[in-house]
Amino acid sequence: MLHLASQSPRRRQLLEQIGVEFAVLDVEVVEQRAPDEAPQEYVSRVARDKARAGLIRLGHADDVVVLGADTEVVLDDEVFGKPQDADAAAAMLRRLSGRTHAVVSAIWLVGTAREQCEVCVSQVRFATLDESTIAAYVATGEPFGKAGAYAIQGRGAMLVEHLQGSYSGVMGLPVFETARLLRGFGIAPG
Numbered sequence: 001m002l003h004l005a006s007q008s009p010r011r012r013q014l015l016e017q018i019g020v021e022f023a024v025l026d027v028e029v030v031e032q033r034a035p036d037e038a039p040q041e042y043v044s045r046v047a048r049d050k051a052r053a054g055l056i057r058l059g060h061a062d063d064v065v066v067l068g069a070d071t072e073v074v075l076d077d078e079v080f081g082k083p084q085d086a087d088a089a090a091a092m093l094r095r096l097s098g099r100t101h102a103v104v105s106a107i108w109l110v111g112t113a114r115e116q117c118e119v120c121v122s123q124v125r126f127a128t129l130d131e132s133t134i135a136a137y138v139a140t141g142e143p144f145g146k147a148g149a150y151a152i153q154g155r156g157a158m159l160v161e162h163l164q165g166s167y168s169g170v171m172g173l174p175v176f177e178t179a180r181l182l183r184g185f186g187i188a189p190g
């Protein structure tokens, strides 16, 4: 049985999209990058921690596989997670304005006998944003709970000039890579 160790409604929706059956698990892990940790390694580690925490919650049952995922925005080797407040959201958007950043999404499948991962990196170019555009977007509330303070699946789409990579990966669960991982575990997406 597949379990999704995530509270994210987007991840649930994207996994439903490919027709696999799963249950949702609540897990909490600390998301703190070590000083010398490369961004992709950090994202991958957090996704793995979520999946492993899920397996522990399930008591390491033999017939379960847990999917953990993490998504972060990376600019100039700096990792932008979810903004704490409106000022932090505006500061992130100012930094992303007129530039191309990476969105790194990692997924791990963890079972008792084996674990495997995929990391998906997309490039997103933002339009140049003026202060009133940033203030209006922050006021919608959409930046909260989103890495990099925007949602490509929402009004944030208006800020994105160009995307190279995986739209679903930017949203939090790269569907192509997820399906490939699942098949490797004998879980066939419908």
Ligand SMILES: Cc1cn([C@H]2C[C@H](O)[C@@H](COP(=O)(O)OP(=O)(O)OP(=O)(O)O)O2)c(=O)[nH]c1=O
Residues within 6 Å of the ligand: 005, 006, 007, 008, 010, 011, 050, 069, 070, 071, 072, 073, 082, 103, 145, 146, 147, 148, 150, 151, 152, 153, 156, 170, 171, 172
């Ligand atoms: C860049 C971007 C991020 N996001 C979201 C995806 C993730 O949910 C979130 C990054 O935070 P995560 O820590 O990856 O995930 P989460 O806390 O939402 O969920 P969980 O840990 O329980 O699995 O940002 C979007 O929805 N749209 C976007 O365009």
